[in-house]
Amino acid sequence: MRSRRESGGPHAVKVRFDRELLEAAYLAAGPSDDPDRDDLYEIRNDRERDEAFGAHHARWFRKAGFEAALLGAFAEWPRIGASCEEAVLRRVRNPADEFAELFRDPEGLARVGVGLRASRLTDGSFLPFLRHEFCHLDDMFDPAFGYPSEIPRDASPSGQIRRERYRLLWDLRVDARLSRRFPECPNFARALEQHRRDFDRAFSFMEASEREALYLQASGDPPPTHARLWEVAGDPRHLRERAFGEAPGAACPLCGFSTFHWAALDLREAVAPAVQSEFPNWRPEHGCCARCAEVYEAMRTAAIPATVLLPARG
Numbered sequence: 001m002r003s004r005r006e007s008g009g010p011h012a013v014k015v016r017f018d019r020e021l022l023e024a025a026y027l028a029a030g031p032s033d034d035p036d037r038d039d040l041y042e043i044r045n046d047r048e049r050d051e052a053f054g055a056h057h058a059r060w061f062r063k064a065g066f067e068a069a070l071l072g073a074f075a076e077w078p079r080i081g082a083s084c085e086e087a088v089l090r091r092v093r094n095p096a097d098e099f100a101e102l103f104r105d106p107e108g109l110a111r112v113g114v115g116l117r118a119s120r121l122t123d124g125s126f127l128p129f130l131r132h133e134f135c136h137l138d139d140m141f142d143p144a145f146g147y148p149s150e151i152p153r154d155a156s157p158s159g160q161i162r163r164e165r166y167r168l169l170w171d172l173r174v175d176a177r178l179s180r181r182f183p184e185c186p187n188f189a190r191a192l193e194q195h196r197r198d199f200d201r202a203f204s205f206m207e208a209s210e211r212e213a214l215y216l217q218a219s220g221d222p223p224p225t226h227a228r229l230w231e232v233a234g235d236p237r238h239l240r241e242r243a244f245g246e247a248p249g250a251a252c253p254l255c256g257f258s259t260f261h262w263a264a265l266d267l268r269e270a271v272a273p274a275v276q277s278e279f280p281n282w283r284p285e286h287g288c289c290a291r292c293a294e295v296y297e298a299m300r301t302a303a304i305p306a307t308v309l310l311p312a313r314g
């Protein structure tokens, strides 16, 4: 069961809070003595008892001000409210699962899902976290940014590098925008310093003056468009400087996991058609780990899609 709360207003997005998030917040910050809640254990019917606990946590969540604080975080981004049907905040446990995602159904309705650790509610870090995620979403809804409906999937190492660089440039753009908009919040300036270090490393093939100009453009106002960031991220000059594929501990371009066991060239050539049915841009010279080669080799005789056998791709 999930509790539904509407934030009101003509363009406000409907925000739902996942029941687990309410419960975790209650357990972390609720009262140590709560006789009304203790009484709920007396309810015999499992479903009714669950619903009563859910309603109790939701009431507490509202009274403690968390609901208003989270709706306030949405209200800072009117474009999300105007473009989105509904948003669901759900509890996640792992920091890697904390992010906002945009879903569009076939009729073009947009929904947002946000994974949030419950500790962010009690330590207050939910606000800078949500601002960062919502700024990405705001960009995606902004025609001036021009975010495409799909980013091409290119499994080659240079395709991976392009996506990594793009993510870095977009983060840089987001945190620069946020540090201008919320100068009182130190998180964004700190994040920018880290992006600057990553940026200098990622674009080390450029002359210092060229890199500086690019940094100013990416972090500047007006902020660059998606097309510009994508173009910069695909700068091919690094290709001359780097040998791909076979370095010990480097990431396999197919599964993304670091490997010390690269598949031999003859095996890669043998599995190439199977790999290319999923990754059209992959070539045997891009390399792949021995485990992936094994999986695609097995696929030549079985009709199971390899993605079922492979570990989740990062």
Ligand SMILES: [Zn+2]
Pocket (backbone or CB within 6 Å): 132, 136, 170, 171, 174
């Ligand atoms: Zn980001």
Ligand SMILES: [Zn+2]
Pocket (backbone or CB within 6 Å): 252, 253, 254, 255, 256, 257, 288, 289, 290, 291, 292, 293
């Ligand atoms: Zn692999």
